[in-house]
Structure formats: structure tokens, C-alpha cells
Amino acid sequence: MARRSSLFIRVVEGKNLPAKDITGSSDPYCIVKIDDETIIRTATVWKTLSPFWGEEYKVHLPPNFHSVSFYVMDEDALSRDDVIGKVCLTRNVLAEYPKGFNGWQNLTEIDPDEEVQGEIHLKIEIFGSDLLKKLRCTVFEARDLARKDRNGASDPFVRVRYNSKIQESTVVKKSCYPRWNETFEFDLDESFNEKLTIEVWDWDLVSKNDFLGKVMINLNGLQQDFQEEGWFRLSPGKSKASVDEGNLGSLQLQVRLRDETVLPSDYYKPLVQLLCQDVKASHKQKIGHLITLIDETTSAECRQEVAANLVKIFLGQGLAKEFLDLLFRLELDNTNEPNTLFRSNSLASKSMESFLKVAGTQYLHSVVGPTINRIFEEKKYIELDPSKVEIKEAGCSGLHRIQTESEIILQSAQHLQSYLTELLIAIAKSVKICPVTIRSTFRQLYKRVEERFPENKHMNVKFIAVTSFLCLRFFSPAIMSPKLFHLREKHADARTSRTLLLLAKAVQNVGNMDAPASRAKESWMAPLQPTIQQGVSQLKEFITKLIHIEEKEELDLQKELNHQSLTVKEGQLMVYKTKCKGYLLTSSFKKLFLSLTVDAISFAKTQFSKKSSFIPLSRIRALEKVEEKSFGNSNVMQIIYTDENCGLEALYLQCKCVNELNQWLSALRKVCVNNSDMLVSYHPGVYKGEKWSCCHQKDKGVAGCDKTRHEVTLQEWNDILNPDLEAQLIFRHLIGVRELMREKYVELTQHNDSKSRLTADTARKDSATQLFQILKDLEAAHDSFLADSPNFADQEKNYLLEM
Incomplete structure (x- = not known):
């Protein structure tokens, strides 16, 4: 069983955007982020304050994501692109719109205290005697912190606050994956009413420190000898009143969230087999009873899907021709x-x-x-x-x-x-x-x-x-x-x-x-x-x-x-392979032609070169992005794979833009979806100068400092077929129109031609009866799986967090 979420995103258009260029116009484009990771960049619409994009995307992602954000940018050829404003839709907001959010949203200004990301690993303990209770907070590490400095990193430290007392950790230089392993103790207030606040800051020598996020722990009701350890998502600071509310223009969006529980294949076989039998039998009976029912009961708004x-x-x-x-x-x-x-x-x-x-x-x-x-x-x-x-x-x-x-x-x-x-x-x-x-x-x-x-x-x-x-x-x-x-x-x-x-x-x-x-x-x-x-x-x-x-x-x-269809994706990319057992000695990339099939990814000088090297897909263990500071380029990904001695090696691919990067990531993740022993963590940096550039650990073989993101993929028309997911989507649709199908079934039976009524009615009744029974069985299987499984969206210790 697999639980997965998908977001349908359509960036429609903008209006009344402010002019950012001396010509009195702007060159706007949109960046779409899922939990602060850039997934999509729309095309730029030149010289306009009312751009139309009309771009559609479907993103598969973990069910515990938090928000999707849309940044409207102004492209500049000679300087850094200007940020016009943003729209943020949280998972909870999207859940309030079962049919999807569709409308205009005012752009808001970017508040640095709101632009936080990442998680922090904490351990909270309450111990001591009845006369003197102690509160201990151990700060282990953090991951994926916001990058506040020009070098593409931050200099993070932690500030722990309790009962008007403040303690601070050491500063970890040039890292968004710092490791502190420091402990802070406080005398616990008898009333337990005070809250424990853990703030992460970026230290700056000249200017003021930048806020990187916080976690607030509600201690009310916690007992002595309490202990809890885990990863906590960093939250923004207090939002400031926007002086530009409504003055930055607005963005028209269509966003629909879908959560799916995909059962094992055997559960869908009866449904798929019944639909196939209906299509095959249509040549003899001149009509497909179930397909007719589906056709008659599918509304215009969901017909495309x-x-x-x-x-x-x-x-x-293998029945597409017969179905059509x-x-x-x-x-x-x-x-x-x-x-x-x-x-x-x-x-x-x-x-x-x-x-x-x-x-x-x-x-x-x-x-x-x-x-x-x-x-x-x-x-x-x-x-x-x-x-x-x-x-x-x-x-x-x-x-x-x-x-x-x-x-x-x-x-x-x-x-x-x-x-x-x-x-x-x-x-x-x-x-x-x-x-x-x-x-x-x-x-x-x-x-x-x-x-x-x-x-x-x-x-x-x-x-x-x-x-x-x-x-x-x-x-x-x-x-x-x-x-x-x-x-x-x-x-x-x-x-x-x-x-x-x-x-x-x-x-x-x-x-x-x-x-x-x-x-x-x-x-x-x-x-x-x-x-x-x-x-x-x-x-x-x-x-x-x-x-x-x-x-x-x-x-x-x-x-x-059939031979050509084995090729999933191909094209020229800049490729870099580590040497000397994974040590990064230079940053020299070579332009090679890559060909991804359902079995391997190969590399050659040109598309028609006879000599090429390849990596079997079965040896791939992770497919992830690389920090910008590692190579001075924000569009680099890595393929982590095992060599002949089962040691981990990395291959780096440099792409032209974030869209190309995400397309290659998605294609590779889809063909490796059934790989065993995929890594749960990885290093977003490179091993250089006898340490990892991300977390500064010196052991090359140490576990990664960030979690992998295998589930995040972009849907393309030429994706490899996913029969279980497609069957689940059809099941969900049929459940929604089940009663309407019953009514239509009665109507079709009553209006059937009298001469062939007996045979046709019998066939229709048999297929309809089977369909409704299969839907009932699938519905019961879903209920059973959901009852036996914990709430997959509740990944954090929400009972501890101060919301």
C-alpha cells in the first residue's frame, strides 16, 4: 500500500503588477515552491503588467507537505531578478476546497521573518526532584536551513529561551546543515506555564543577525520524567502588517490537492479485468455496457481526467485501440x-x-x-x-x-x-x-x-x-x-x-x-x-x-x-564524475549525451557514439539536488549509486535551468521507483577538502545530513504507466458517481429495444452487478487499511508544538 498526494497547479495570469523597469513595465515570471523547494519556473512574459501564462503542472509529493508558494518575479538581464510578491497556500487551506481552489489572490510583500525553512533535531526532558524540577533541551542538528549569505549558506546558531532566561549555542560557519550537539538546562517554573522557545539565527559580523525560524514547545500538562526526541519543523516569526497589501497586483491560480491511498495490485485486478472484458465483449455485443454507463454519468468538469x-x-x-x-x-x-x-x-x-x-x-x-x-x-x-x-x-x-x-x-x-x-x-x-x-x-x-x-x-x-x-x-x-x-x-x-x-x-x-x-x-x-x-x-x-x-x-x-519506447528521456547535459573514491578534486564538467531507458542511464560523447558508459538503474540509491555553493550553480543534481564493491559513488549532472533539473530528477525517480535499499538520507553538498561541504563532517561514509525526496515528481504525458494509481483514480471516480450509475442503469434497461432486451439486459445486469460489488469490496479494503494505519499526515509532535 502506498499513500501519496498530488497537486494539480495551473498558473493562469496576473494583473495590476507594479512596474519594476525604467520603461514603466515588467518582465514577470512565477516560481512555484513546495515547502521551500523550487519545483517549477514558468516562462517569462515580456513587457507587461498583466501577464498570461496558462501553464499547467501536476506534482506528486509526500502527503505530509505543508504549503505551496507562488513567487512572482521580474526578470533582469544585468542584475538579480526582483521579487514582486508572493502567494502562499497551506495544505490546510487547500483541504478546504475538495474540488480545488480557483480564484484571484493578492500578492503580498516578502517578509524575511516569514521566509524560513528546514527542521531542527531536539530532545526535551523534564527531570529532578519535587523540590527542584529541571528542564533540559538538547539541540543536536538542523537541516535545510534558509540561505542568508552570499556564499549560498548561513552561519547558524541557536537561542534557547525559557522563563526570561536565554542561552545560546556556538556558531557553525557556512552551513545550512549545522551540528551542535549542545545541551541547555533551566530550572523549571512550578506552574509550567512558561513556554520553551528554540530560535535559529544566522550570525552576521557587520549587519544584524537574520532570523531562520523557531520552535515553541508547550510545557503545560507535561509530567516529571518526561522525555521526547524528534525532528521539528521551523516556524516563521510574527507576521508584520503588509503596507503593500493589494498594491502589488494579484495572481489567478487553480490548485487542487488530491490524497490517494493506493492498495496493492491484487485489489484492483477485478476492476481492471471487468473493464477489459466489457471492451472486448463490445465487438460481439456492439456496445460496452460499463463504458456506456461511465460515459453517460461523467460530468463535463471531470471528463478530461x-x-x-x-x-x-x-x-x-494493450486495449487502447479497442477502447477508443x-x-x-x-x-x-x-x-x-x-x-x-x-x-x-x-x-x-x-x-x-x-x-x-x-x-x-x-x-x-x-x-x-x-x-x-x-x-x-x-x-x-x-x-x-x-x-x-x-x-x-x-x-x-x-x-x-x-x-x-x-x-x-x-x-x-x-x-x-x-x-x-x-x-x-x-x-x-x-x-x-x-x-x-x-x-x-x-x-x-x-x-x-x-x-x-x-x-x-x-x-x-x-x-x-x-x-x-x-x-x-x-x-x-x-x-x-x-x-x-x-x-x-x-x-x-x-x-x-x-x-x-x-x-x-x-x-x-x-x-x-x-x-x-x-x-x-x-x-x-x-x-x-x-x-x-x-x-x-x-x-x-x-x-x-x-x-x-x-x-x-x-x-x-x-x-x-517497442525498442524506441524503452528510451524514457535523452539529451545533452554537463556531467561530472568524482574520482579517487568519491573525493571531489576539480569542478570540471564535460558535455555528454545522456540516454535514460527502463534499465540503465548511459553516457556518450554524442548521440551516435558507439562507445558509452552506463549505470544500471538497479544500482541507484538516491537522486537528489546539490547545494548551489558546491559548484557555484543552482541547477546541479546527483545520482548516488553503488560501485562494483558496493561502495557509494556520486555522479553530478548540471542542467540549464530549474525546469530541466526537475524533469531529469522526475524521470530518474520514476524509473527507480521499485529499487530496493534506497537511501533515506543524503549529503546535499560534496566531499571536498576532506569534509562534506554541507555538514562539515569528516567521515566520507557517514549518514547523510538531509532526508531524501524520492516521492517528489512531475507528471508528464509520456510517463511510464502506473496501473495501480490509474485504477485507484478510476475507482475514486466511480465511487463518486455510483448512485448516478444505478439510476442510469435502470433508465438504459427500460429504454432498450424489445427484441434484444432479454439478452442485453442480462449482460448489462451481470456487468453492472459485478461492478457495484467490486466497488463495494474496494471501498471496504480502503476502510480497513485506513483503520489499521496511523494518521500519515501527523508526522510532527503536534501535541508539543505551540500553534
Whole structure:
């Protein structure tokens, strides 16, 4: 059994931000932190006080996290980025919104006394005689303290306060992982009303000391001979009244917290097997009773999530094509007007969208990526709409003559024709690189639509059915927002964004088979008409080849695809490997090409090098971030693994940005999720100068000074399937709509055709009865596990802490 939490985060937009640049504007971006660890950095939106990001993320993390914070920053090229303000949502606040928090939050100023992090290891004792009771506080160590000095560390000391008496520890220089091992004693007040306060400070020689956090212990009610030891989370100081409340602008956020108890695999087998039987039987019965029930009872607000979970379940069972085929038939049976086919946000449409993202991300990047990169690099001014043409933006033609409106539109049409032609050629040549699962699903869709609308007047409908997904719901959204599909690291500027939008419109027109309605809607797109008409022919030819590829060739491609699918992530990174049994002698990184598969991570000079070294995933023991001061770079991670003699070694990877760092961390943690003997602690520093740079311990083999964070990962579309989690998510959804399904089951039974009622009703009754019994059994299993387990969120000694 596993307990895990997930956060769905959507950073929507900001408004009324203060100007930080001399131009009267700002270049805002957001940093998202989970318990003071940076997880996400949005792209920068340039020269605006009302930025729109629209970036979505899903983070898996331990259930005992405390808060998620959003920092709005202003990017500066020549100096340190300015902090505009922050929004903090605690776990308790998010728990008050079962359907998720969605709204605007005012940004607040950054209070240094509130920006605390880390934990401290304490032992509290009460001892002595009835006449003289003593209070003893032993301060062992702290971890992950805030970095207050320019060297990327702090100089922490502890101040223990009781009954107006104060004692202080020694100062540990340049460490966020200090070890004191000091004891402080006080005569205990008879009333026990005084509180014990342990404060951590950063010592400064010139300026005043910086506050690093505190723990307040409530001694009321504690008895003699009491003893308690553990790690305590540091809390902020007293919040100051914000003078800028409401003056720093606001941030629109969508944040949803989900806690899941994932049972062992055997508990989900009956549910998954029943759903699979329903899909398999649908070919004989012409309808899937359970899938129909799910389709009829899934509301619009959760349809996308349910679709994604079902797609992943059936992909894992090798039944994705059959599942989607069933949904195609359900929608075709309810559609009389071919022009509206798959245009709504039905379960079929949402499932196909999810399927394309899960199975076709690499294909999308291969086809669309080169054209997108070219547009970003060329940054040409392109506009076809006469009402939007700006002469000053277009620049001058030869001999510094200002271009006319017609010249700008003609030149823009030529550039767009070039981009569209390049993209259409890339699509036409992509038959063999299109994943086999996608190709076979499109073939099935094409045949079903052809059977449903066989008339000559509807001869284009079968092509449009394919392009409605491939072009309108896959290629076009990726062209308009390449950042959201990981095609680019940054958002496009206004000029590039307009070019992308115009290209996406052109692709949509091609996908609509140049329908008259599309031409009439935006007549100013007429200059592209010859290229669009040619594109329609190319796209039809592409679809024809796609669905008629020889079976033998498809089997060969399937083998090739299976080989390729073993690769989880790859790319060039800066790599450093320790020498002399782990001693760090230099900080020299080498640029290598990394390839992560489900078995190992390998390193080579280039992507096509024959020689490479590798580390089997089974030997990896930890995957964690490295302190900035270790290499002078904040985007370094380490792979801790065992060598041939079972000794621990470290490999360091330097990434370009925090997003790349977290993506590699997430990918590695996911493929190592079943590794045994993973470390529970690690050193966030490096072993240099015969001591650890983080905690200053001299023994290289000593246990780590910080806890590992294996549970923290970012969800990606191309993640390795997690069948137990997906089954749990479907179970939770079905429990929520169970009564509605009962009502719908009765309704479907009553309206069934009389001739086939007996057979259909019997099959429906059997499957529905099994489903409701399985849900009941799973619900009882969850109740049993929760009753036998302690409250996993209560990790701290809350009965001691003064809240």
C-alpha cells in the first residue's frame, strides 16, 4: 500500500503588477515552491503588467507537505531578478476546497521573518526532584536551513529561551546543515506555564543577525520524567502588517490537492479485468455496457481526467485501440449530422486527445518542432488581417522606404506559405514515424466513419474525422502554445505569437478540408488559399498511406517502436564524475549525451557514439539536488549509486535551468521507483577538502545530513504507466458517481429495444452487478487499511508544538 498526494497547479495570469523597469513595465515570471523547494519556473512574459501564462503542472509529493508558494518575479538581464510578491497556500487551506481552489489572490510583500525553512533535531526532558524540577533541551542538528549569505549558506546558531532566561549555542560557519550537539538546562517554573522557545539565527559580523525560524514547545500538562526526541519543523516569526497589501497586483491560480491511498495490485485486478472484458465483449455485443454507463454519468468538469485515466489503463492492457473504437461507435450511433462529428467535448473526444498526448508526444516534436524552431529564430513580422497591420512594426524595404499595407500582407503571405509548406511536407513524410498504436487507431476511426456515412456526398467526412483529432486537437494547439507542449522552454513574444496563431489557423483550415465555412469566417486568409488547397490533397494522401500501410511493414515498425519506447528521456547535459573514491578534486564538467531507458542511464560523447558508459538503474540509491555553493550553480543534481564493491559513488549532472533539473530528477525517480535499499538520507553538498561541504563532517561514509525526496515528481504525458494509481483514480471516480450509475442503469434497461432486451439486459445486469460489488469490496479494503494505519499526515509532535 502506498499513500501519496498530488497537486494539480495551473498558473493562469496576473494583473495590476507594479512596474519594476525604467520603461514603466515588467518582465514577470512565477516560481512555484513546495515547502521551500523550487519545483517549477514558468516562462517569462515580456513587457507587461498583466501577464498570461496558462501553464499547467501536476506534482506528486509526500502527503505530509505543508504549503505551496507562488513567487512572482521580474526578470533582469544585468542584475538579480526582483521579487514582486508572493502567494502562499497551506495544505490546510487547500483541504478546504475538495474540488480545488480557483480564484484571484493578492500578492503580498516578502517578509524575511516569514521566509524560513528546514527542521531542527531536539530532545526535551523534564527531570529532578519535587523540590527542584529541571528542564533540559538538547539541540543536536538542523537541516535545510534558509540561505542568508552570499556564499549560498548561513552561519547558524541557536537561542534557547525559557522563563526570561536565554542561552545560546556556538556558531557553525557556512552551513545550512549545522551540528551542535549542545545541551541547555533551566530550572523549571512550578506552574509550567512558561513556554520553551528554540530560535535559529544566522550570525552576521557587520549587519544584524537574520532570523531562520523557531520552535515553541508547550510545557503545560507535561509530567516529571518526561522525555521526547524528534525532528521539528521551523516556524516563521510574527507576521508584520503588509503596507503593500493589494498594491502589488494579484495572481489567478487553480490548485487542487488530491490524497490517494493506493492498495496493492491484487485489489484492483477485478476492476481492471471487468473493464477489459466489457471492451472486448463490445465487438460481439456492439456496445460496452460499463463504458456506456461511465460515459453517460461523467460530468463535463471531470471528463478530461477520467478520459486520461481510462486511456492509460487500456494502454497498459494493450486495449487502447479497442477502447477508443467503442467510444467512436457510441458517438457515431448518436450522431446524424456528420459536420458535428467529434466536435463536442465528449468522452470520445477527450479520450482521443489524451491518447494522442500519451502515445504521440515524440511524434509531435519530430513533425512540428523544426517549423516551430524556425519561426522563433526568424522572428518575422507577419500579418494578413488588414485591420491589424502595423506599418511601424514591419520595418523598411529597400532604400529605407516604408512598406505599404499591401506589401506587408503580400510578404506575410509568402512567409506563412513557406512555414505551412514546410510543415505539410513534414506531415506527409511522417507515415513511418507515426506510432503504430496511433496509426491503427486512426485506421479504425476511418473505417467506422466510412461505414456510418457511406454516401458520396460525405466522402470527405472520414478524412475530417481523422484530421479533427490530428490537426485541430493535436497539431494546432501545439503550434499556438509550444511552451505547453514542451516544444519550447519559453513563451513566444507578441510578434512570434501572432505568427504561430496564423499558422495554426491555416493548419485548421487544412484539417477542415478547406470547408467553405472556414473561408467565409476569415476572408483575409485568402492569400493562403492555394497552399491550403494543396495541403488538403497532401493530407488526404497522407491519411490514405497512414491507414493502408502493409501489415508486415507495420509489424516491423511495431518492433522498432517497442525498442524506441524503452528510451524514457535523452539529451545533452554537463556531467561530472568524482574520482579517487568519491573525493571531489576539480569542478570540471564535460558535455555528454545522456540516454535514460527502463534499465540503465548511459553516457556518450554524442548521440551516435558507439562507445558509452552506463549505470544500471538497479544500482541507484538516491537522486537528489546539490547545494548551489558546491559548484557555484543552482541547477546541479546527483545520482548516488553503488560501485562494483558496493561502495557509494556520486555522479553530478548540471542542467540549464530549474525546469530541466526537475524533469531529469522526475524521470530518474520514476524509473527507480521499485529499487530496493534506497537511501533515506543524503549529503546535499560534496566531499571536498576532506569534509562534506554541507555538514562539515569528516567521515566520507557517514549518514547523510538531509532526508531524501524520492516521492517528489512531475507528471508528464509520456510517463511510464502506473496501473495501480490509474485504477485507484478510476475507482475514486466511480465511487463518486455510483448512485448516478444505478439510476442510469435502470433508465438504459427500460429504454432498450424489445427484441434484444432479454439478452442485453442480462449482460448489462451481470456487468453492472459485478461492478457495484467490486466497488463495494474496494471501498471496504480502503476502510480497513485506513483503520489499521496511523494518521500519515501527523508526522510532527503536534501535541508539543505551540500553534
